[in-house]
Amino acid sequence: MRVQLAPLPAVVVSSRDAAREAFTRHDRRLAARYTPDAVRARGWADRSMIYLPSTDPLWRTQRSILTTHVLAPRSLAARRGVRERKVRDLVDHFRARAGNVVDVGKAMYGAMINLVSSAFFSVDVLDLDATDDSAHGIREHVEGLGDLMTKPNISDLFPFLRRLDLQGRRRMMGRHVAAIFSIVDGVIDRRLAEIDRDVAKAIVFELFITGGETVTVTVEWAMAELLKNPRTMAKVRAEIDGALGDKTTIDESDAASLPYLMAVEKEGMRLHPVAPVLVPHLAVEDGVEIGGYEVPKGSTVIFNVGATMRDPATWDRPDEFVPERFLDTEVDYRGKDFEFLPFGSGRRQCPGLPLAERVVPHLLASLLHAFEWRLPDGMSPEQLDVSEKFTTANVLAVPLKAVPIVIT
Template sequence: MGKRRGVGQIPSQRSELMGMELPLSLLWISLTLVLLYFLTKAAKKNSPSCNVRLPPGPAGLPVLGSLLEVGDQPHRSLARLAKTHGPVMALKLGLTTTVVVSSPAAAREALQKKDQPLSARWVPDAVRVFGHEQVSMIFGPASPSWKHLRAICSTHLFSVRSLDATRELRQQKARDLVAYVREHAGRPIDVGRALFGTVLNLISNTMFSFDMVDLHSESTQEFRDLVSALTSEVGKPNLSDFFPVLRIIDPQGRRRQIEVHLKKLFRVFDEIIDQRLSSNPTAAAAERGGDFLGALLQLHSQSKLDRKAIRSLLADLFAAGTDTSSIATEWAMAELLKNPSKLARVRKELEEAIRLPGQEVEESDIARLPYLQAVVKEVLRLHPPAPLLLPHRAAEAGVELGGYAVPEEAQVLVNVWAMGRDEEVWAEPEAFAPERFLGREVDFRGRDFELIPFGSGRRACPGLPLAARTVHLLLASLLRSFEWRLPEGMAAADVDLSEMFGATLAMARPLRAVAVPVV
């Protein structure tokens, strides 16, 4: 695959997911004063009639609601609150009414039985820039144009036929990753960083037929940093979401930051599109190279897709696709290094299935690796990439969950992290035990509600088929080609599995490990 050429440099962005930033001094004093009038009106407007049975939940504080109780690890604190208030729980986060679903049965009702009335998306204020939220496949309303985007992706990216056609591309990216690790063999490497760059190049080759970053060069990481900064900013808590009256001033600058990042990303995409069209004037009417951009430009030439929708779709695919696959694979490596007996077992399975020295893992081998598949399921159970999924919204009145009324316009969260650690569903839920999935017909594709890390129903992640192939292949390639050790002075018990909550559930401390090539 060719390297990226001709696109202008992007100023380097350094991103970090941050905890709950709730100002406790002058901002809160000012906020309270500004909101007094609006709170009175909102309380009257939102007061339920006596015959409406709302879900139980914590009482919360005036103005703040349960914000301080939720804190910077909402998936954990909401799981803890659900043990007291039940699997369908309501609470106030500032002025925002939030209903939290925390059991497989409640999730089935929300995402399957009540899928249509809860299919609207609750949109964070930060992404309301350039009209992106109106045309986004992730945040857009469930409209005909949204269905059209989903159909385009299903046909050209995520169908079995399309995935089979791009199999060699994924094999090549797995070889690139192995080559990079081999170059750094014997020294600690940042596993997540290598995986992020690999997945980013996999997606860019699928979209544009070239690499966006060079794994071996620090000077070509600007695009990676831009994508990382964008996803980081979306996941940060925002006062404007908790107190909608503040949206007009964007007090923490979240929306302004997203605008900066998205503008740079759109500029990159515009340059790529313009170069494609200028290098071949008829490219808009032909799928040049057979990549995804070619298919989009063909639809554009037929007036079936405008440039604004193309740019937003590409932004969604890069932002959502890169983080989920790379983070899931990094968590798998971390859990295996913390559990050496599990690591030994999966490596033995790989050696028995792929006997020839130096033989590469291929996607077709994954079906013959049941323990590796069990490892991936167990990782997704313990560390779902999006622990609360993306928030739904009750777009109409009269919706009920678990016998309780869901207020119209309420945010609805599905705590898949809590479901993965439910003692009523999983024996020893905190233990990393891939064996629990051997001989058990449970999958993560949206049908078995005890394990739905990618969601279910019409708002399920459309990229699941690609993510599943990517994670299995990259993990198998790393484990087959290398023996893995922790840096000198570290024991298995020292592997830090603490989390950093954001748009995705990343490791708080990046995993560093030493690869020893298999002879």
């Protein structure tokens, strides 16, 4: 589908075959990003892995640091104990509130911010038991970024008006960026003074935005669907109990060996992807053709993976939560199965995938192993609201609140 969103046309990719053609034949030509005016605030776009073109030396430096150091398999293996300890901290946080209604997503978000900062920089950013709601404050700024990035902006429609910032989008974005940068600066001041500050700031900033939010939203959606589908909840709990028995804590390798749990994770990603629309790509050359349509140089290319992952031509009962569809299949989220692209594909695929694939199943399994989860008094599974709201991510419109009951 082709639409005119700004001075240049936009092409929307919404099918498996079109996504395969775009990523396999034209990945290099589509490896740049369309940059909304708002993200230019405080120079963010000029040092952002999300928005810099893949040909930019700074992008290559940042990506290299991530893929060969921070998120390399050896580095992730070395920091496994730290990640597992942070998941245990979250379990302990819920255990201290057992029998009471808790905001599942809020607590998880704080824990994931600490997991990212501790695993890579040996620093906790937040106190999960603090009363100042600091985790919620960080998330509000992150969601504020997403809200401003997705709202229509007259500066994008008429670039000659950009310097005027008539709607104040860049100014408001600057406030959110500054707030998150102030937290990032604290991490860098304590642990990373010896490396280039701008490079470090950009990497930590985007790890906070993408790492904390991706894991939190994915697990919160899975928990919501399990609470809404008690039979599925019973089935995954039976798998965990049968495999782990009386083991008091579980580790990442335990979680990875649970096929039905992994199917629940994938089905949650399919039905409620963190990013139903990937960050728009930009055609940097002529010669791109998708589905028989020519994509002119300078066009924005939007991958609607949310539609692809609910396409009835590919998926049976696409709007239902059916983890069984991922049993006995090789389909996964690493970017080669184009009907299932929660992390995107190609050279602009989400670099946090190696972290998410370790943390998400471990966190979900730990919460299900330690607690029986119930809805607040008076709420039936049918009444649980699983409608969606898009900010920086596709989140629950009504935050999930549930009651953890300690399993003895």
